[in-house]
Amino acid sequence: MSDKLLKIEDLVVQYITDDGIVEAVNGLNITVDRGKTLGLVGETGAGKTTTALSIMRLIPHPPGKIISGGIELDGMDLLALNEQRLEKIRGDVVSMIFQDPMTALNPVITVGDQIAEAIMIHQKVGQAQASQKAREMLEIVGIPGNRSNEYPHQFSGGMKQRVVIAIALSCNPKLLIADEPTTALDVTIQAQVLELMKSLKVKFQMGMVLITHDLGVVAEVCDDVAIMYAGRIVEQGTLEEVFTEVKHPYTEGLFNSIPNIDDRKEKLKPIRGLMSDPYNLPKGCSFCDRCDYAMPVCETEKPPKIYFSDTHFVECHLYRDQQDFKLKGGMK
Amino acid sequence: MSNKSEVIATENLIKTKKRSQSADVWRRLKKSPTAMIGLAIIVLFLFMALFAPLIADYDDEAIKMNVRERLQPPSTTHIFGTDEFGRDIFARIVWGTRISLFVGLISVSIALSIGGFLGAIAGYYGGRLDNAIMRVLDVLLAIPTILLAITIVAALGASVLNLMIAVGVSNIPGFARVVRAAVLSVKDEEFIEAARAIGANDFIIIVRHVLPNSMAPIIVFATLKVASSIMGISSLSFIGLGVQPPTPEWGSMLAGGRAYIRDYMYIVMFPGLAIVMAVLSLNLIGDGLRDALDPKLK
Amino acid sequence: MSEVILEVKNLKKYFDTPRGKLHAVDDINFSIEKGKTLGLVGESGCGKSTTGRVILRLLEATEGEVIYEGVNINHLDKEGMRRLRKEMQIIFQDPFSSLDPRMTVSEIIEEPIKLNKIIEDPKARFERVLELMDLVGLSRRLMNTYPHELDGGRRQRIGIARALSLDTKFIVCDEPVSALDVSIQAQILNLLKELQDKLGLTYIFITHDLSVVNHFSDDIAVMYLGKLIEKAPAEMLFTNPIHPYTKALLSAIPRPTLDKKVEKIILKGEITSPINPQNNCRFSDRCNHAEEICRSQEPALEEVAPGHFVACHLFKK
Numbered sequence: 001m002s003d004k005l006l007k008i009e010d011l012v013v014q015y016i017t018d019d020g021i022v023e024a025v026n027g028l029n030i031t032v033d034r035g036k037t038l039g040l041v042g043e044t045g046a047g048k049t050t051t052a053l054s055i056m057r058l059i060p061h062p063p064g065k066i067i068s069g070g071i072e073l074d075g076m077d078l079l080a081l082n083e084q085r086l087e088k089i090r091g092d093v094v095s096m097i098f099q100d101p102m103t104a105l106n107p108v109i110t111v112g113d114q115i116a117e118a119i120m121i122h123q124k125v126g127q128a129q130a131s132q133k134a135r136e137m138l139e140i141v142g143i144p145g146n147r148s149n150e151y152p153h154q155f156s157g158g159m160k161q162r163v164v165i166a167i168a169l170s171c172n173p174k175l176l177i178a179d180e181p182t183t184a185l186d187v188t189i190q191a192q193v194l195e196l197m198k199s200l201k202v203k204f205q206m207g208m209v210l211i212t213h214d215l216g217v218v219a220e221v222c223d224d225v226a227i228m229y230a231g232r233i234v235e236q237g238t239l240e241e242v243f244t245e246v247k248h249p250y251t252e253g254l255f256n257s258i259p260n261i262d263d264r265k266e267k268l269k270p271i272r273g274l275m276s277d278p279y280n281l282p283k284g285c286s287f288c289d290r291c292d293y294a295m296p297v298c299e300t301e302k303p304p305k306i307y308f309s310d311t312h313f314v315e316c317h318l319y320r321d322q323q324d325f326k327l328k329g330g331m332k
Numbered sequence: 333m334s335n336k337s338e339v340i341a342t343e344n345l346i347k348t349k350k351r352s353q354s355a356d357v358w359r360r361l362k363k364s365p366t367a368m369i370g371l372a373i374i375v376l377f378l379f380m381a382l383f384a385p386l387i388a389d390y391d392d393e394a395i396k397m398n399v400r401e402r403l404q405p406p407s408t409t410h411i412f413g414t415d416e417f418g419r420d421i422f423a424r425i426v427w428g429t430r431i432s433l434f435v436g437l438i439s440v441s442i443a444l445s446i447g448g449f450l451g452a453i454a455g456y457y458g459g460r461l462d463n464a465i466m467r468v469l470d471v472l473l474a475i476p477t478i479l480l481a482i483t484i485v486a487a488l489g490a491s492v493l494n495l496m497i498a499v500g501v502s503n504i505p506g507f508a509r510v511v512r513a514a515v516l517s518v519k520d521e522e523f524i525e526a527a528r529a530i531g532a533n534d535f536i537i538i539v540r541h542v543l544p545n546s547m548a549p550i551i552v553f554a555t556l557k558v559a560s561s562i563m564g565i566s567s568l569s570f571i572g573l574g575v576q577p578p579t580p581e582w583g584s585m586l587a588g589g590r591a592y593i594r595d596y597m598y599i600v601m602f603p604g605l606a607i608v609m610a611v612l613s614l615n616l617i618g619d620g621l622r623d624a625l626d627p628k629l630k
Numbered sequence: 631m632s633e634v635i636l637e638v639k640n641l642k643k644y645f646d647t648p649r650g651k652l653h654a655v656d657d658i659n660f661s662i663e664k665g666k667t668l669g670l671v672g673e674s675g676c677g678k679s680t681t682g683r684v685i686l687r688l689l690e691a692t693e694g695e696v697i698y699e700g701v702n703i704n705h706l707d708k709e710g711m712r713r714l715r716k717e718m719q720i721i722f723q724d725p726f727s728s729l730d731p732r733m734t735v736s737e738i739i740e741e742p743i744k745l746n747k748i749i750e751d752p753k754a755r756f757e758r759v760l761e762l763m764d765l766v767g768l769s770r771r772l773m774n775t776y777p778h779e780l781d782g783g784r785r786q787r788i789g790i791a792r793a794l795s796l797d798t799k800f801i802v803c804d805e806p807v808s809a810l811d812v813s814i815q816a817q818i819l820n821l822l823k824e825l826q827d828k829l830g831l832t833y834i835f836i837t838h839d840l841s842v843v844n845h846f847s848d849d850i851a852v853m854y855l856g857k858l859i860e861k862a863p864a865e866m867l868f869t870n871p872i873h874p875y876t877k878a879l880l881s882a883i884p885r886p887t888l889d890k891k892v893e894k895i896i897l898k899g900e901i902t903s904p905i906n907p908q909n910n911c912r913f914s915d916r917c918n919h920a921e922e923i924c925r926s927q928e929p930a931l932e933e934v935a936p937g938h939f940v941a942c943h944l945f946k947k
Contacts, residue, residue: 356734521727522722522723522724523727523728523730525683525728526720526728526729526730526789527730528688529688529715529720530741530742530745530746530792531711531716531742532741540741544732545730545731625732626731627732627734627778628731
C-alpha cells in the first residue's frame with residue numbers, strides 16, 4: 001500500500017447549464033498522505049466545494065458532471081465504483097463535514113440517534129451497542145454523553161458542529177473532508193473546534209482535506225497547503241514552504257489582503273478586480289487580468305507547472321526562465 | 333487610458349438611458365410566448381365585449397326567442413348553432429363576454445384591493461391588529477363562499493352590481509390570507525430595514541418594497557380566482573340570484589344547456605369553451621407576469 | 631479635543647422572549663468624536679448589532695439616551711427623525727438581502743435622494759446617482775443591472791453609495807465585509823477608509839473580527855452579552871488588553887503566520903444569551919480566572935488608564 005491516501009489526477013468537473021458551461025474544476029491534481037492534513041484554500045467560486053463533492057461522488061447531476069480525470073482513495077478508483085459501493089464508502093472510508101452546522105442535523109431526531117444511525121449503517125452492530133458508541137463519540141468531541149438524548153435545537157452552534165464531527169468520525173474514516181467547518185462559528189468557539197480537530201486527527205490517524213478561505217486557520221491545522229484559483233491549484237507545498245516562500249502572485253495577494261492584527265499601521269493591498277467569469281475563462285492564465293506581474297505570455301498560454309522542491313510547485317510563467325524570481329514582497 | 337475608458341463610459345451612458353421598471357417588465361413579458369398568447373386571447377375577448385353591437389344584434393339574435401330555429405347545429409347562419417329557445421349561441425357568447433368577463437374581473441379586483449389591503453396591514457404590522465383582522469376574516473372564511481355570496485345577494489337584491497359585490501366580498505378572506513402570508517415572508521428582509529434607514533415611511537415601504545416582492549403568489553391566486561368567480565356567478569345565476577334570464581351569461585348558458593347535453597352537445601360546449609379560454613388566457617398572463625416581475629428570471 | 635458627534639448614555643434595549651427578558655444591550659456608554667471610527671466588537675449575541683440599530687432608532691431604546699450633535703434623538707418626532715436620517719446612515723452586513731431585488735442599481739441609489747427630496751429635478755438627480763457610482767467605484771454601465779447579477783463586493787458598493795447619497799455624516803457599518811471574500815474585503819475596507827478621509831465621515835464599525843477593526847478604528851469597544859466590558863484607543867487595546875475576554879478574543883484569531891508568538895487562550899463553555907441575567911460578571915462562567923466576587927457581583931466599567939476602561943474585578947490585583 002502506498003502512503004498516498006487520496007490522489008486526484010487531472011480532474012475536470014463542469015456544470016452544464018442553460019447559460020453555458022461552468023468549468024468549476026479544470027485539471028486539478030492533489031494528493032493527501034495518510035494522517036496528513038491538506039488545506040485547500042481559495043475564494044468563493046474557486047471550485048473548492050466542487051472538489052470536495054467530487055471526492056464524495058456527490059456532485060449534483062445534472063447539471064454537474066465529472067468530465068475526466070481520476071480520483072483514487074485508499075487504492076480504490078472512486079470514479080469506477082457503482083452507487084452501491086459508493087454508499088458503503090461514504091461515511092465509512094471518507095466522511096464530510098459541512099459548513100453550516102445549523103442545517104446539517106435533522107431537527108426531529110436526537111443527536112445520539114443520529115450518531116448511532118451512521119454507525120449502524122456501516123458496522124454490524126445492534127441498537128444498544130451503537131447507542132453506547134454514540135455516547136462515547138460525544139464524549140470524544142467534548143460533549144457529556146448523557147446529552148445524547150437531546151435534540152439539535154438544545155445545542156448551540158459550536159456544540160452542533162461537534163455533533164457533526166462526531167457523526168463524521170463515528171466509523172473511523174481514513175479521510176475526512178471538512179468544508180469550511182468553522183466559518184459559521186464565533187471566534188472563541190472556532191478556536192475550541194480547531195483545537196478539537198487538531199487533537200482528533202492525531203487520535204484517529206486520519207487524513208484530512210480542510211477547505212477554507214482563511215489562511216489563519218490553515219496555519220493552525222494543516223501540514224500541506226494547496227491554493228486554488230478558478231478550478232486549478234496554482235500553488236502547492238508544505239505549510240512551511242507556502243508560508244515562507246510565497247511564489248504565486250495570487251497567494252501573495254491573499255496574504256496582503258488579510259488585515260494584520262499585529263501591525264495596525266500596515267496598509268491593505270487588495271487584489272484588484274474580480275475573479276474571472278467561470279462561464280468564460282481566459283485562454284491563458286486565469287489570474288492574469290488581476291495580476292500585477294502579468295506579461296504578454298500570460299494572456300495567451302497556460303502557465304507551466306514549476307517545481308521548487310518535491311513538494312512545492314507553482315503554476316506561473318514568472319518562474320519559467322528564472323527560477324529565483326522574487327515577488328515584490330509583502331510577506332510578513 | 334482611464335480617461336479614455338471614462339469617455340467610453342459616458343458615451344455608453346448617452347445610448348443606455350436609464351430604463352424604467354415597467355418597460356423592463358414589458359420587455360421580459362414579451363419574451364414569454366405563452367403569456368403573449370394569453371394576452372392575445374384576452375384582447376380578443378375585450379374587443380368582443382367592446383364591439384358586441386357590431387358583431388351581433390342584441391335584441392334580435394341574443395335574447396329573442398325563435399322557436400322555429402331552436403336546437404340547430406352549427407351552420408353558416410349560426411356558426412355555433414342555436415340553443416333550446418332558438419337564440420344564436422355565438423351572439424349570446426359575444427354579449428355574455430360583457431357580463432362574465434367583467435363581473436369576474438371586477439369582483440376579483442374588489443376582493444384583491446380590500447383583501448390585499450387588509451392582508452398587507454395585518455402581515456406588516458402584526459400583533460393585535462393582525463389578530464383582530466385575521467380572526468374576523470377567519471369567521472368569514474368558515475362560511476362557504478357560495479353561501480356567503482347567496483346571503484349577500486339575497487340581502488342586497490339581485491342585480492349585476494350586487495353580484496359583483498357579493499362574489500368580491502366572499503373572496504376577500506382568501507386574498508387577505510394569501511397577501512398576508514406573502515407579506516410576512518418579505519417584511520423581515522434586510523432591505524425593508526434598509527428602506528426604513530433612509531427615512532421611508534410605512535406606506536412607501538409597503539407599496540414600493542413589500543408588495544412588489546410578494547407579487548408572485550398573489551398574481552397566481554388572482555388569476556385562478558377570476559375563473560372561480562365566473563363559475564360562482566353562474567351558480568348564482570342558476571339559482572336565480574345572479575344575472576336574470578334572458579340576459580346572456582356564460583355560466584347560465586352552461587347551466588341552461590345542461591339538459592340537452594346528450595343530443596346537442598354544442599349548446600354547452602361553446603360557452604364552456606369560452607370560459608376555458610378566458611381562464612386559460614388569464615392563467616398564462618398571470619404566469620408570464622409573475623416571471624416578468626422577477627428580475628432574477630431573465 | 632475635537633467635537634463629539636455622538637454620545638450614548640446608559641443605553642438599554644430589552645426584548646421579551648418566552649424564556650424571560652433578554653438584556654440585549656444593557657446599560658452601555660460611549661461617545662465618538664467627529665471624523666473618527668469606533669470599532670464595536672463582540673461575538674454573536676453580544677448586542678453589537680442591536681446597539682447600532684438603537685442608535686439609528688431602527689429599534690426603540692428601552693432606556694437611556696442617544697445624543698447626536700447635541701440632540702437627544704429618542705425624543706424626536708417623525709419629522710425630526712426624518713431630517714436626522716439624512717445624516718445618519720447604515721451599511722448592512724449582507725449585501726444580498728439588504729438590496730431590494732426588484733430594483734435596478736440606479737433606482738436603489740436614487741431612492742433615498744428622491745424620498746428625502748434632496749434633488750427634485752430628475753435629470754440632476756440622475757447625475758448625482760452617476761457621481762455616487764463613480765465615487766464608490768461602480769462602473770456606470772451597471773446602472774440598469776439588478777443586484778442579483780452582481781457579486782458581493784459590487785453589491786456592497788451599492789449599499790455604500792446609497793448610504794452616501796444623502797448629507798451623510800455618520801454611518802453605522804454593521805459587519806460590512808464579513809460576507810465577502812478576503813481579497814474583496816480588503817477592497818471594501820480601503821474604500822471605506824478613503825471615503826472617510828475624503829468626506830470626513832464618522833463611523834461605528836460593528837464586527838466580530840478584531841483584525842478588521844484593528845486596521846480601521848481609533849477606539850475599540852468590546853461587548854459581551856449586552857455589556858461593554860472594555861473600551862480603549864485601538865493601539866492600547868491591542869498592546870495591552872486587560873479583560874480576560876478581550877485577551878482570549880485576541881488570541882483566538884487564527885493568524886496566517888508560522889511563528890506563534892501569541893499563546894492561545896482556549897475558553898471553556900459556550901456563548902449563552904443574556905436572559906434574566908444575574909448580578910454577576912456575565913463572563914464569569916467562561917473565564918479562566920473567575921473568583922468568588924465575579925460570581926456574586928457585577929463589575930462596573932472603570933478607567934484604569936487614561937482612556938482605557940475595563941469592567942473586571944480582577945485588574946485591581
